[in-house]
Amino acid sequence: MSDVTIQVRDNGPLRIEGPVRLVDQSGEEIAFEGDVLKLCRCGASSTKPFCDGEHGRIGFDAVHTRAPADE
Ligand code: FES
Known part of the structure; x- marks a missing residue:
């Protein structure tokens, strides 16, 4: 059996x-190469659903984007 790991x-x-x-x-x-995917969760990528590194430029702060119910 193969394992899939999803890392936040x-x-x-x-x-x-x-x-x-x-x-x-x-x-x-959706085609991609390799066994590793990086999917955007900041919403700023111009290559969605893939991450293009834009999260760094916009200063994505995941802690402050959680739904109120998560806090
Ligand atoms: S997580 Fe959105 S561009 Fe990387």
Whole structure:
């Protein structure tokens, strides 16, 4: 059995490592290379759903973007 690891990066993307399939809202496969994906969670990437590093430029602060129910 293969494992998939999803790591929440500090003030950055979700890093997904393992054999996964990425699809869009229509179920169409989104191609990527390698076994590691970095998915944007700051909303600022110009290459969504992938992280393009923009989180660093905008000063993404994940602590302050949680829903009030999480606090
Ligand atoms: S998390 Fe990296 S650009 Fe959004």
